[in-house]
Amino acid sequence: MKYSEYRTRFLGSRNKDQPRQHEMSPTQKDMLFYTQGLISLECLCGREKLKGNALCRQCFKALPDEMQKALYRKLGHGYEEALDDAVKWLQKNRW
């Protein structure tokens, strides 16, 4: 899955009857996906972002403090959950 398709992942999983895509712990494929997102030069909102950052400056700054802090976690140590939370929050409040 491309990083730019990330938003539709959540939009498409609103139906509670459908099985969750993440019943298992993060797979290697997921890790690859999150890594791709970090090295991507495009934020999920379509703006440019810096390599190594999860989101562009605008999206990042819009997040509540604790969500910003959570995004400093390392891959495999809570980063995935932090990004998922951040994307959900941004979808609701910003995008």
Ligand SMILES: [Zn+2]
């Ligand atoms: Zn952005």
